[in-house]
Amino acid sequence: MKSGVDTVALTIVIVLFLAVTVIGFLAARWRRAEDLGSLDEWGLGGRGFGMFVTWFLLGGDLYTAYTFVAVPALMYTSGAIGFFAVPYTIIMYPLIFVFLPRLWSVSHRHGYVTPSDFIRGRYGSRALATAVALTGLLATMPYIALQLVGIQAVLEVMGVGGHGNTLVADIPLLVAFAALAAYTYSSGLRAPALIAFVKDSLIYLVIVVAVIYIPHKLGGWGQIFDSAQASLQQPNPATGKPKGSTVPTSQVYWPYATLALGSAMALFMYPHSITAVLATRNRNVVRRNASLLPAYTLLLGLIALLGYMALAAKIKPVGLDGKPNPQLAVPQLFENMFPSWFAGIAYSAIAIGALVPAAIMSIAAANLFTRNIYKEFFRPDATHAQEAKVSKLVSLLVKVGALAFVLTLDKTLAINFQLLGGIWMVQTFPAIVFGLFTRWFHRWALLAGWAVSMIYGTVEAYRVINPATKAHFGGSSAPIPLLDGRNGYIAVTAFVINVVITVALTVVLRALKAPAGHDVTEPEDYTADAGDPRVTPLPELTRT
Secondary structure: OOOOOOHHHHHHHHHHHHHHHHHHHHHHHOOOOOOOOOHHHHOOHHHOEOHHHHHHHHHHHHOOHHHHHHHHHHHHHHEHHHHHHHHHHHHHHHHHHHHHHHHHHHHHHHOOOOHHHHHHHHHOOHHHHHHHHHHHHHHHHHHHHHHHHHHHHHHHHOOOOOOOOHHHHOHHHHHHHHHHHHHHHHHOOHHHHHHHHHHHHHHHHHHHHHHHHHHHHHOOHHHHHHHHHHHHOOEOOOOOOEOOEOOOOHHHHHHHHHHHHHHHHHHOOOHHHHHHHHOEOOHHHHHHHHHHOOHHHHHHHHHHOHHHHHHHOOOOOEOOOOOEOHHHHHHHHHHHHOOHHHHHHHHHHHHHHHHHHHHHHHHHHHHHHHHHHHHHHHOOOOOHHHHHHHHHHHHHHHHHHHHHHHHHOOOOOOHHHHHHHHHHHHHHHHHHHHHHOOOOOOHHHHHHHHHHHHHHHHHHHHHOOOOOOOOOOOOOEEEOOOOOOOEEEHHHHHHHHHHHHHHHHHHHHHHOOOOOOOOOOOHHHHHOOOOOOOOOOOOOOOOO
């Protein structure tokens, strides 16, 4: 790492950051509503985004610092296992093509803002809806924390922050999140939707240049893969075994497959993903974007290869504190390969690529708290204006909560932040996705399956020790029961436990004729579209 502050790169980052901050505040005037004092307007952008805006919004929402920092860092440290992110996005889009239009329709028919609203209406269960809401809040925290780690990586490579007095060192990061909090509070979902245009444009520019220019400087792709393979075959000091391989070995087949499957199941369970979908104009916008967004998968594959480029370039990612930090691999690659002015553009792409999803995540988490905690338990008669006010305040607190994950969890491999959240979010899959197609599952069985799988997943994740740092929550794979010691993504194992318990208890509870709860939805609700006279909010549900 170069000594001192890279003033040229830092200046460009500051200029572009100020530009998107201004855009964030001006977004309140874009598609201006008479009043932003409702969750439909502040939290869902007026539910009026078309295909073009939604393309950028979902791209900005789904492709985060996880994509641009964490995945290449995993490739840098462990090799081909990091490519699980590519098949996971391939699997994900057919899944969402099937179920998200149904969620859009029923949500617009009944005025639902969050997935927990749907659970409340579908199963008539306050407890199950609360469980889903709390899961979303919990899982969103480490995901926002991952965005913080991405911004920290950029700042460290530029020589800003990361050492000395902690408060002083983190001032640039705190300033960035203060600005994020301010324009999110002011403009709601419109801010990240508008900034996403800038973010995606910068990212496409940087990646296209990187995959052409850097291989040319390193001697071609053949040289990159040969160098990466040689580096990955070196023993890991913590384990004494090879770090990895550029081609998956038999030892990583199960982790690779289950990581891809579990991540695909988890992503659109996150409240921020569903928020972006519910902000669309009609159900066809959802389907078209599910068909077109796989184009980002190609981009993701190219970004992952930056990890191999960093190996070939002999990058030694060491933080300003003198400790190895794989999260710095890609920013340091840009620092070494590009002139300072273009490195500044690349850093801006990473930083803005973290701010956009962080804004959407905080809005979605705030909507969950307001609708499914505050209104459900504390203020059932809250007005639309009161809901919006509470959501704005909670969106600020959520960002503070994310800092707790940054300060307390191991940041050596930040991808574990997202994978930990995925372990929790997959456990809401039965209640949400199964519920969109059938009412057979009993609400108490779903709640029991969720509770057991959440406990199992959290305990198993806690027991994973990072061999380098000896920290808990050091990974996301553990031995799969009944499979002869094979390892797999904990989320998938927990999900199987969840489904087995849910099915078994549903059979028992139905045989005992236990009260199933009142379903306020009708079969026609799941195919309703914009313009349908039924797509209007209904009176408040009777609370039982």
